[in-house]
Amino acid sequence: MAELQQRFEFNAPGKYYVDTSCVHCELCHDIAPEHFTKTRLGEGFVHRQPAATSEFLLCDQALRECPVGAIGANGEEAIR
Numbered sequence: 001m002a003e004l005q006q007r008f009e010f011n012a013p014g015k016y017y018v019d020t021s022c023v024h025c026e027l028c029h030d031i032a033p034e035h036f037t038k039t040r041l042g043e044g045f046v047h048r049q050p051a052a053t054s055e056f057l058l059c060d061q062a063l064r065e066c067p068v069g070a071i072g073a074n075g076e077e078a079i080r
C-alpha cells in the first residue's frame, strides 16, 4: 500500500478524494469533469461525489489512471 498522504481539504465529503501527492496533471478532470476539478494552484480535488453507477465508474477510472495514485476511494460513503 502506498504511503499515506494527506487529503486536500477542498474535497467534497464522501468516498472519493485527492491527496497531496497530486502532480496537477489534470487527467482526472478530463476523465470525470463533473467530479474532479482543480484549485487555482492546479491541485486536483473532488468537487462533487458520484451518485449514479455511471458516475462511480468514471471516478473509478480516474482513480485507476491517476499517474501517481493520488485519488483514494476509502473515504466515507457519499451522501445521497
Ligand code: SF4
Binding pocket: 018, 021, 022, 023, 024, 025, 026, 027, 028, 029, 036, 043, 044, 065, 066, 067, 068, 069, 070, 071
Ligand atoms: S489525475 Fe491524479 S495527479 Fe492528475 S490532477 Fe488528478 S489527482 Fe492530480
